[in-house]
Amino acid sequence: MSKYTIGIDLGGTTMTAGLVDESYQIVGKVTWATRLPRPAEDLEQALADLCRTVAKNAGVSFADVRYVGIGTPGSVNFTTGFVGYNTNFGYYDWNLGPDLEALLGCKVYVENDANAAAFGEYIAGGAKGCKDAVVITLGTGIGSGIILGGKILRGFNFAAGEMGHTVIVKGGRPCNCGRRGCWERYASSRALSEDAREAVCKNPESLMLKLAGGDANRMNAKIPFDAMAAGDETARAVVNNWIEYVACGIANVVNTFEPEVICIGGGVSNQGETLLAPIRAYVEEETKNITTGKMPAIRACELTNDAGVIGAAALATSI
Ligand SMILES: [Zn+2]
Structure with a gap:
């Protein structure tokens, strides 16, 4: 063959x-x-x-x-x-x-x-060799793929695995799926750049505005991380708040599927441990009574393109 x-x-x-x-x-x-x-x-x-x-x-x-x-x-x-x-x-x-x-x-x-x-x-990437894995992509929205026992979870009519549209804030921000408070409205990379834009309108002294060339509309999801690394407190608050929303949804993934590994992709996953370490800490704290202390691995996607x-x-x- x-x-x-x-x-x-x-x-x-x-x-x-x-x-x-x-x-x-x-x-x-x-x-x-x-x-x-x-x-x-x-x-x-x-x-x-x-x-x-x-x-x-x-x-x-x-x-x-x-x-x-x-x-x-x-x-x-x-x-x-x-x-x-x-x-x-x-x-x-x-x-x-x-x-x-x-x-x-x-x-x-x-x-x-x-x-x-x-x-x-x-x-062939970050979940290679595992039995069950969930891949979360943080982009304009949140994409997700759930693989259980080597098979893609598709659902009876092929619409399963839309973790981005699980609600984490009842009555929260409107989503284009028709619901309010969907995970992707708080934890996508677009949500991070929107949060950062809002923060610099209230705190124009933030380094984030400078890094956006003085134009809040040119904000992206990398700027808050860069400004935080340079010691900007407004950026730190924005990033920490956003990471808690990311981690909240990941804790839901852990409690639902308990996969061996959760891979996080999208451009923002280039932040590496700056992103992953606080997610692990939050998820561990939130799920410890369910998982009895044995955490799924949380790591960045490896294959990108x-x-x-x-x-x-x-x-x-x-x-
Ligand atoms: Zn939605």
């Missing part, structure tokens, strides 16, 4: 295909612009060309590729390969899996991009 599979990380700006070997190493990679908006059939043809190109460039016959896996934004029916709704692309009822199978003549698995990236981290490709290339094992 061939040792190669292809994983595709399909995004709104770029699409990357990786040829992946049996030890989940990427042996070839090609990235093209997604070039939206374009008709779905046109994009499918480009995806098929992308697959053939990545194999050809690596000197591998496409006939030797066992299957293709794709991580895409949108609500995905993993069983049928059908993408119900994709806001980024403007497609409704996209028959991606079957269409691409017809174009390529091989099996195609389609998964939600957050799940595919989490699965990559599980297969390649997680989506590797996870998609491994999808056949995720069922």
Whole structure:
């Protein structure tokens, strides 16, 4: 049996295909612009060309590729390969899996991009070798992927694992999912930059405003950490408050799944122990009577850009 599979990380700006070997190493990679908006059939043809190109460039016959896996934004029916709704692309009822199978003549698995990236981290990154793992990505929102016993937790209609939309403040900040007080409204990196922006409006002497070039609207999630490191007390208060919200949701993850490891990704995870050490301390304190003192590991994601490709290339094992 061939040792190669292809994983595709399909995004709104770029699409990357990786040829992946049996030890989940990427042996070839090609990235093209997604070039939206374009008709779905046109994009499918480009995806098929992308697959053939990545194999050809690596000197591998496409006939030797066992299957293709794709991580895409949108609500995905993993069983049928059908993408119900994709806001980024403007497609409704996209028959991606079957269409691409017809174009390529091989099996195609389609998964939600957050799940595919989490699965990559599980297969070859920070959660490698664990039985149960939860991957939390702190970005504009909070993405999460839950892998239990080597299988992605999908839910009966493929909407499971939305930890970002669990409520941690009843009646709290409005969320675009329709609820109030969702975890991602307090603990995403966007929430951190919003908190920082609000803080500098009240405390314009804060170093954070200077680091944002004097314009609060140019705040980002790195500035509060940089200002805190330089001794800014307003930044310290903002960061500590935000970290408590991150940790509150992670304690919920621990009490729900008790995974061996929780991996934290997103740009803010570059803060390393400055972020992780206080999270561990808070989570340990909050969960000690439930976990009887044996804490899941909490660490940063390792794969960054390649997680989506590797996870998609491994999808056949995720069922
Ligand atoms: Zn929500």
